[in-house]
Amino acid sequence: MLSCRRLRKTYQTDRGPVDAVRGVDLDVAARHYVAVIGRSGSGKSSLMAMIGGLSQPSAGSILIEGADIWSFNDNAMAQFRNRRIGYIFQFASLLPTLRAIDNVALPALLDRHSGTADTYNRAAQLLTEVGLGSHFDAYPSEMSAGEQRRTVIARALINNPILLLADEPTSDLDVETESEIMALLLNVNHERGTTLILVTHNLALASKAEQVVQIADGAIVP
Amino acid sequence: MLQHWLLGSLALQNIGRRKARASLLIAAVAISSAIVFTGVVMMRSIETSMAVGFSRLGADLMVVPQNALTNITAALLTAEPTGEVLDADLLDQAHITGISRAAPQRVFRTEQSEFGGQGESVDLIGYDPGNDFTIQPWINERLGRPMQPGDVILGAARDVPLGSEIALFGKPFRVYAKLGRTGAGTHERGIFMPSAELLALVPAIREQTRKTPPMLEPRKVSGFLIELTPGATELQVRFALLSHLSGTKVVAGGSLLTGIRQGVTALLGGAISLVSMMFASTALMVSVLFSAIVTERRSELGLLKAIGAKRSQIVGMVLIEAIVATGGGGLCGVVFGMLLLRLFERSLVYYLTEIGVPFLWLDRMDTVLVAAACILGAGLIGAIGALTPAWRSSRHDPYDLIRGEG
Structure with a gap:
C-alpha cells in the first residue's frame, strides 16, 4: 500500500544543510497499524510530512497504491491530500472562525465531490461517532483540547481516506483523554480498515501495532 | 459557487x-x-x-493685418471688421511655438444684409467651431439640440427671440443661440456662424453687392485670436509672430489674465x-x-x-x-x-x-x-x-x- 525508497529530507539552514531523514526504506501493508517511535528530533515528523504529501522529499520516492505521489502536479497533489490522506497534527489544527461541523466539513467542501447537504450530514455523523454529537455549533475556543482533537479526527475522516497519519496526536493531552483519543484512532483502523501510521512516544500504544518503526538520527533502526 | x-x-x-x-x-x-x-x-x-x-476672458493675443484699426478693449473676443485680410494658413506656415490654440475669424461688416432696419450695419462673423474659444463659451441660451447648418448665433444686443427665423441676403437662418453681454461692440452686435456657412453665403452677397469682400475669399481671414500654452510668455510669442509674419499687427490682451490662466x-x-x-x-x-x-x-x-x-x-x-x-x-x-x-x-x-x-x-x-x-x-x-x-x-x-x- 505504501512504499518509500531511499527517502531523504535535508533542510537548508543558516548554519548549513541539516539531514532530517536519511535514506529511509519503508513498506506498509494496507489496513495495518504502524507505530513510529523515536526521540524528539529523530526525523519522525519529517517522514510523516513527506508521506502525507506535505513536504517534498530531497530525494527518493513514495508510492501509495502504486502512484508516485511526488510526481503529481499542484492540483493533483491537492486532490491527493484531500481525498486519500487524513492528517492529524500534534497541535490543535482547527480554523478558529469555523464551527466544529464546518471544520469537519471543510475538506469535502474544498474538493466539492459531494453535495453540501450530504457533506454536512456526514460531518454530523462523524462528530457523533467521536462523541461530539452535542458540539456541532461549538467554535474551537469553546472546546477542550480533547474535544478539539476529536474534531480533527472527524475532519481527517470526512473524505474516507485510505491512509490516516497521526503525528503525536495526544502529546499535549492528559492521560485519560489520550486513552480516549487513541482508542478512537485504533477503532478507525479496525472498524473502517483505514491504514494508520501513528507517531508516538507511548511504547504501550506502539506495542499494539502490527509494525513498529524506530527512527534514530533520520534513519530506521533495523 | x-x-x-x-x-x-x-x-x-x-x-x-x-x-x-x-x-x-x-x-x-x-x-x-x-x-x-x-x-x-x-x-x-x-x-x-x-x-x-x-475663455470668456478672451484671447491672449490677436493677429490682424498691419493696417487694420483695432479697438483696445479689456477682452479680445473678435477680430476687427476691416477690409484688410491675412492668409488663412499664415500661422500654419510660420510654425510658431507657444501657441495653444489659434482661432481664425472672418468679420464682414455690411449695410445690405436686409437684416434689421433698412441700411442697418451688421457684422457677420465666421468662426472655426473646432478652434473657437471666444464665441461658444459666451452662449447664454440655446435651442435644445446640436447646432445645424442654417443656424446662427446672435450677440446680446440683438433683440431677436431664440428659434426665430431671420433673413441674410435673402437666405433664411434660424437663431440657434444668443450670447451673454460682453461690452465689446462687435461681439454684442454680431451675427455668428461657422466660416463654412458664411462662405456659402458669398454668391448671395455678390449678387447683392456686386463684389466679393476680401475676407470672404476662401483662403483669407480677418485675423486670428491666439491662446498661449502654459509657460509661454506673451512677449516671446509676440516677438516670434512679428519676426515671422510680415504685414501683421499683434494686439495683446490683459497679461495679468494670461498669467492667472x-x-x-x-x-x-x-x-x-x-x-x-x-x-x-x-x-x-x-x-x-x-x-x-x-x-x-x-x-x-x-x-x-x-x-x-x-x-x-x-x-x-x-x-x-x-x-x-x-x-x-x-x-x-x-x-x-x-x-x-x-x-x-x-x-x-x-x-x-x-x-x-x-x-x-x-x-x-x-x-x-x-x-x-x-x-x-x-x-x-x-x-x-x-x-x-x-x-x-x-x-x-x-x-x-x-x-x-x-
Whole structure:
C-alpha cells in the first residue's frame, strides 16, 4: 500500500544543510497499524510530512497504491491530500472562525465531490461517532483540547481516506483523554480498515501495532 | 459557487477576526479614496469652469493685418471688421511655438444684409467651431439640440427671440443661440456662424453687392485670436509672430489674465500629480500590510493546503479578503467624499456663485464613473498588494507553512 525508497529530507539552514531523514526504506501493508517511535528530533515528523504529501522529499520516492505521489502536479497533489490522506497534527489544527461541523466539513467542501447537504450530514455523523454529537455549533475556543482533537479526527475522516497519519496526536493531552483519543484512532483502523501510521512516544500504544518503526538520527533502526 | 462562497466566507471571517486592524486598514483606504474622489471631482469641475470662465476672458493675443484699426478693449473676443485680410494658413506656415490654440475669424461688416432696419450695419462673423474659444463659451441660451447648418448665433444686443427665423441676403437662418453681454461692440452686435456657412453665403452677397469682400475669399481671414500654452510668455510669442509674419499687427490682451490662466492650469496639473502619488503610497501601504498578514497566517494557510486546498484557492481567499477590505474602504471613501462635496457646494461653490463666478459641477454620469473608478481602484490596490505575498505563500509546502517558514 505504501512504499518509500531511499527517502531523504535535508533542510537548508543558516548554519548549513541539516539531514532530517536519511535514506529511509519503508513498506506498509494496507489496513495495518504502524507505530513510529523515536526521540524528539529523530526525523519522525519529517517522514510523516513527506508521506502525507506535505513536504517534498530531497530525494527518493513514495508510492501509495502504486502512484508516485511526488510526481503529481499542484492540483493533483491537492486532490491527493484531500481525498486519500487524513492528517492529524500534534497541535490543535482547527480554523478558529469555523464551527466544529464546518471544520469537519471543510475538506469535502474544498474538493466539492459531494453535495453540501450530504457533506454536512456526514460531518454530523462523524462528530457523533467521536462523541461530539452535542458540539456541532461549538467554535474551537469553546472546546477542550480533547474535544478539539476529536474534531480533527472527524475532519481527517470526512473524505474516507485510505491512509490516516497521526503525528503525536495526544502529546499535549492528559492521560485519560489520550486513552480516549487513541482508542478512537485504533477503532478507525479496525472498524473502517483505514491504514494508520501513528507517531508516538507511548511504547504501550506502539506495542499494539502490527509494525513498529524506530527512527534514530533520520534513519530506521533495523 | 460553493467554493467561492466558502472562500468568501473564510475571507470575511478573517477580516472580522482582527477588527481593529481591519478597521484601520479600511479607514486608511477610505481617507485616500475620499481625497482622490473629492479631488478628482472638484478639479475636473474647476477645470471645466475655468475652461468656460477663462475663455470668456478672451484671447491672449490677436493677429490682424498691419493696417487694420483695432479697438483696445479689456477682452479680445473678435477680430476687427476691416477690409484688410491675412492668409488663412499664415500661422500654419510660420510654425510658431507657444501657441495653444489659434482661432481664425472672418468679420464682414455690411449695410445690405436686409437684416434689421433698412441700411442697418451688421457684422457677420465666421468662426472655426473646432478652434473657437471666444464665441461658444459666451452662449447664454440655446435651442435644445446640436447646432445645424442654417443656424446662427446672435450677440446680446440683438433683440431677436431664440428659434426665430431671420433673413441674410435673402437666405433664411434660424437663431440657434444668443450670447451673454460682453461690452465689446462687435461681439454684442454680431451675427455668428461657422466660416463654412458664411462662405456659402458669398454668391448671395455678390449678387447683392456686386463684389466679393476680401475676407470672404476662401483662403483669407480677418485675423486670428491666439491662446498661449502654459509657460509661454506673451512677449516671446509676440516677438516670434512679428519676426515671422510680415504685414501683421499683434494686439495683446490683459497679461495679468494670461498669467492667472497659465498659473492655475499648472496648479491643477500639480494637484492631480499629488493625488496620484497619494494613491500610489496607499497601494504600497496595503502591500506591506498584506505581506505581514499573510506571514502571520502562514500556519493557517499551510493547514488549508494540508487538507486539500489548491494554490488557486489559497490565493483566491487572500485576494477576496484584500479586495473586500480595500474595496469596502473605497466605498466608504466615496460616501465620505460625497459628503465633502456637499460641504463644498454649500460653502465655496455657493460663495463663488454669489459673486458671479460660474461653477460647473462635473456631470452626474462622470461623477458616477469617478466614484466607480475610486472603488474599483481601491479594490485593485488591495488585490495587487496581496497578490505577491499570497502567491509566494501558496508555492510553499504545507509543512513549511505550518512550521512558520516560507
